[in-house]
Amino acid sequence: IVDTLVQGEKAGTQIARALQYADSLGADVVVVGRGGGSAEDLWAFNEEVVADAIYVMQTPVVSAVGHEVDTMISDFVADLRAPTPSAAMEMILPDMHELLYGLDELQERMKQHFTQILQTKIAQVEHIKERLYNASPTQKIKAIEEQFAQQKELFTRTVQYKIQNLQGLLPSIYAHYVQQKEFVLQKKSQSLHTLEEQLKLYNPKLKSKEGWAEVLVEHKRTALKNLKKDEIFELQDAEVKVEAKVLSVASYKA
Known part of the structure; x- marks a missing residue:
């Protein structure tokens, strides 16, 4: 967090300096923004010095100024626009709790599924054992018990393997999520470059x-x-x- 004025006569210059400092920190992304306010309160983010500072930054920038209805020049220069500062954090940070919750839910469903299958098999074996016991086929009962023990062990190993496999997928899920975010940032950067070229083409101040x-x-x-x-x-x-x-x-x- 880099402290700076966000409104007032000197706010634009201080914001630009803060952005230069943030760019030197080697961060993965920089969020520039503030909470809501009047048009006059938010005006610093329309100043040329702030737009220039954002444009030359090597670090990807997310502009998150005011509320969703507020649109600043910094929104067009930044690599990505967020409607609010809190929304910016949701956009750039993957929700690990949500990923872990989904994994836990999937794991629980698999456990319930295999438990139901196991209970069904147990009931079937018990039924067969009772029938065979009534007919006194001792050897067959023993064979069925051994078969049941093998099936139980097989199901247990299968459940453990599935759980370990799902846990091993978590890093790849996270990496894919981050890759998608980087792709979005690249697309926004390309769009920004196009808008910048159009601005240079139609801005009298630049052409003069x-x-x-x-x-x-x-x-x-x-x-x-x-x-x-x-x-x-x-x-x-x-x-x-x-x-x-x-x-x-x-x-x-x-």
């Missing part, structure tokens, strides 16, 4: 660094090829807007 500006006519974006002579238009980037007039229009191919 390369001399890019939007062409507006009556406050609506258009292309240069749509302008007509003597038409009034505006050029706008992230910082400046200028008004201009078309003196001439010429088409050319690069």
